[in-house]
Amino acid sequence: MDIDDIQHVTVLGAGSMGHGITEVTALAGYDVVMRDIEQEIVDDGYESIRWSLDKLAEKGLVEQAPDDVMGRITTAVDLEEAVADADLVIEAAPEQMSIKKDVFGDLAEYAPADAILASNTSSLSITEIASATDDPSRVVGMHYFNPPVKMDLVEVIYGTETADETAEAAYAFVESCEKTPIFVRKDVNGFVVNSVLGPFGDEAAWMVSDGEATVEQADAAMVHQRGYPMGPFELSDLTGIDIGYHVRKEAGKPIPPIVQEKVDAEELGQKTGTGYYDYEDGEGTTYEPGDGEGFDTLRIEARMVNEAAKLVGNDVATAEAIDTGMRLGAGFPEGPCRRADKEGLDSVLDKLRTLHEETGADRYEPADYLVDLVESGKTGQDAGEGFYSYGGSDGEREYHTIQHSLSEDGLLEITLDRPERLNALNGDLMEEVMHLLDTTPTDDVRAVTFEGTGGRAFSAGADITGFAGIEPHEKGVTEFFETVANYPKPTLAKIDGYCLGGGNELALACDLRIATEDSEFGFPEINLGLIPGGGGTQRAIRMLSDARAKELVFRGHRIDAELAEEWGLINRAVDDDEFDDVVAEYVDDLVTGPPIALEKAKRVMNAGRDQDLSAGLELEAQAFGLLLGTEDMQEGAAAFMEDREAEFEGR
Numbered sequence: 196m197d198i199d200d201i202q203h204v205t206v207l208g209a210g211s212m213g214h215g216i217t218e219v220t221a222l223a224g225y226d227v228v229m230r231d232i233e234q235e236i237v238d239d240g241y242e243s244i245r246w247s248l249d250k251l252a253e254k255g256l257v258e259q260a261p262d263d264v265m266g267r268i269t270t271a272v273d274l275e276e277a278v279a280d281a282d283l284v285i286e287a288a289p290e291q292m293s294i295k296k297d298v299f300g301d302l303a304e305y306a307p308a309d310a311i312l313a314s315n316t317s318s319l320s321i322t323e324i325a326s327a328t329d330d331p332s333r334v335v336g337m338h339y340f341n342p343p344v345k346m347d348l349v350e351v352i353y354g355t356e357t358a359d360e361t362a363e364a365a366y367a368f369v370e371s372c373e374k375t376p377i378f379v380r381k382d383v384n385g386f387v388v389n390s391v392l393g394p395f396g397d398e399a400a401w402m403v404s405d406g407e408a409t410v411e412q413a414d415a416a417m418v419h420q421r422g423y424p425m426g427p428f429e430l431s432d433l434t435g436i437d438i439g440y441h442v443r444k445e446a447g448k449p450i451p452p453i454v455q456e457k458v459d460a461e462e463l464g465q466k467t468g469t470g471y472y473d474y475e476d477g478e479g480t481t482y483e484p485g486d487g488e489g490f491d492t493l494r495i496e497a498r499m500v501n502e503a504a505k506l507v508g509n510d511v512a513t514a515e516a517i518d519t520g521m522r523l524g525a526g527f528p529e530g531p532c533r534r535a536d537k538e539g540l541d542s543v544l545d546k547l548r549t550l551h552e553e554t555g556a557d558r559y560e561p562a563d564y565l566v567d568l569v570e571s572g573k574t575g576q577d578a579g580e581g582f583y584s585y586g587g588s589d590g591e592r593e594y595h596t597i598q599h600s601l602s603e604d605g606l607l608e609i610t611l612d613r614p615e616r617l618n619a620l621n622g623d624l625m626e627e628v629m630h631l632l633d634t635t636p637t638d639d640v641r642a643v644t645f646e647g648t649g650g651r652a653f654s655a656g657a658d659i660t661g662f663a664g665i666e667p668h669e670k671g672v673t674e675f676f677e678t679v680a681n682y683p684k685p686t687l688a689k690i691d692g693y694c695l696g697g698g699n700e701l702a703l704a705c706d707l708r709i710a711t712e713d714s715e716f717g718f719p720e721i722n723l724g725l726i727p728g729g730g731g732t733q734r735a736i737r738m739l740s741d742a743r744a745k746e747l748v749f750r751g752h753r754i755d756a757e758l759a760e761e762w763g764l765i766n767r768a769v770d771d772d773e774f775d776d777v778v779a780e781y782v783d784d785l786v787t788g789p790p791i792a793l794e795k796a797k798r799v800m801n802a803g804r805d806q807d808l809s810a811g812l813e814l815e816a817q818a819f820g821l822l823l824g825t826e827d828m829q830e831g832a833a834a835f836m837e838d839r840e841a842e843f844e845g846r
């Protein structure tokens with residue numbers, strides 16, 4: 196069975212995961228049967244899908260009519276009937292091994308012999324589930340995150356006997372649903388995301404139990420200094436303190452006293468009204484940004500990195516898969532491997548070794564893979580290699596936040612690739628763009644385009660989660676925008692979706708801007724108590740009327756592409772269907788145009804804009820004189836006389 200053979204999908208379970216997976220699958224165009232054990236549960240699930248689709252349509256997040264999507268879904272209670280024609284069955288039954296095994300035993304009997312049988316378990320062994328079938332090679336884990344419609348990640352997990360063909364088809368299926376799969380190549384407890392996430396709460400709980408920190412201090416530090424979406428205790432209250440407790444118990448791991456106390460007192464978090472915070476009489480979390488002072492954040496992060504190193508070293512997952520998993524599955528601001536490479540793997544190892552020596556606790560024992568990296572000098576970004584390669588003298592640099600390609604005709608296409616954050620600009624992304632522009636031989640480039648991935652945004656601005664812990668003296672982002680603005684070749688921003696804040700400033704640093712009609716522009720910084728800091732105030736006031744520029748900056752509202760075109764903020768607002776063609780026409784002019792003349796035109800126009808007219812004219816005259824002596828100029832004139840297209844060589 197491969198992806199082309201998958202037409203009919205059956206989802207077993209109509210609860211929150213089951214109906215979410217059904218919705219995602221139907222949205223991708225598949226026929227889906229959603230089955231549960233009682234008609235009432237199935238009906239509730241079906242109604243929930245309709246409600247969700249209506250909401251998505253209302254917000255303009257799906258183009259398909261909800262009725263069309265619902266038309267692909269049928270419901271069933273009878274298992275035999277539900278799976279009779281299935282090419283892929285995704286089980287989303289309650290998380291109990293006995294139930295899963297019963298279901299998979301039935302699937303072995305009733306599903307077609309070549310159907311892929313997937314379990315959406317988040318914690319149970321795929322190998323054991325597969326043992327209930329006659330053919331474990333066709334059983335695979337497909338762990339969706341909650342809610343499936345919103346969460347982009349799916350872990351595709353191998354059981355001991357899962358065939359590559361099965362796992363690869365499941366992976367391709369996830370991609371076909373426009374979700375992001377990562378391979379978990381061994382059936383380890385917690386798979387990738389929960390394995391790495393475990394120490395986040397665990398280490399914080401030990402630190403509080405040992406009197407080394409307070410709950411508020413830990414949460415404030417991890418959120419406001421390190422940019423995590425929630426603090427470890429806040430997260431634990433949300434998921435249920437008993438959940439982490441049972442996971443530790445089952446894995447035979449020691450329980451931090453503070454966790455034991457909470458479980459004994461049945462204060463399990465939000466669901467019981469009290470956990471580490473009070474949700475009944477109090478207002479929930481009580482930490483303030485400054486509370487994190489003095490907290491040892493590396494202690495938590497070093498343990499997460501150690502877990503990641505174990506997964507890489509044991510061939511469970513690649514560093515890239517782990518980082519993707521943690522960003523998309525847990526909302527981490529960046530993956531632990533990438534963050535550790537920047538921190539320095541030697542510092543991480545030192546921290547673990549020191550704690551191991553001081554406490555003797557197994558949880559600090561460094562992973563062999565981490566030790567090997569450090570001992571072979573691969574200590575991270577500064578060393579040119581760590582979990583990732585940074586292209587020292589002998590290697591090509593891997594980028595993590597951008598994609599790029601350079602065509603034979605000299606078009607350098609740069610794609611901002613942080614779709615889960617609407618392509619928000621963080622330090623890595625800006626550094627990677629600058630590195631790419633600095634290291635790509637300019638003679639090979641005739642034009643550059645910038646665009647965003649994910650279909651929702653060019654870029655929603657600077658990454659707000661990265662503002663955590665920034666000191667006032669670290670404020671400089673100007674270098675990035677100036678690198679783009681001063682790049683010697685013409686640049687064009689292809690805008691499809693939100694173009695806000697720093698994203699708007701990146702677009703304004705480009706020479707040309709083409710946008711789809713449903714794109715939106717603005718400087719929302721004022722709503723954050725900021726002003727545009729990447730040249731936005733200055734470029735806008737030079738580009739627009741004083742009143743319009745100030746309106747954008749002072750009010751922080753968004754304007755649509757049509758108005759942006761009318762105001763002169765962009766070159767063209769075009770219909771979605773015409774977007775690629777219009778961009779291609781512009782790009783064609785740029786890559787076939789005379790390179791030296793284009794470069795000079797850009798330089799004198801940019802420099803002249805900030806000078807008085809006579810100085811600008813002087814610049815223009817010098818450039819004009821120089822161009823008269825180029826072969827390109829002779830070629831242009833000859834082509835005109837011969838009535839043919841000129842072929843400019845940049846000489």
Ligand SMILES: C/C=C/C(=O)SCCNC(=O)CCNC(=O)[C@H](O)C(C)(C)COP(=O)(O)OP(=O)(O)OC[C@H]1O[C@@H](n2cnc3c(N)ncnc32)[C@H](O)[C@@H]1OP(=O)(O)O
Binds near residue numbers: 526657728
């Ligand atoms: C020098 C430059 C300074 C600046 O640029 S300051 C930043 C200026 N930009 C902004 O203030 C825009 C912030 N973003 C938004 O207001 C909203 O987003 C949008 C209106 C653009 C879209 O709203 P919706 O459709 O509801 O999407 P969603 O759930 O808010 O966004 C999807 C995910 O993207 C993350 N995200 C969006 N913008 C940023 C950002 N600028 N920095 C960091 N993350 C961002 C969100 O948090 C969320 O993530 P999750 O799914 O984990 O909740």
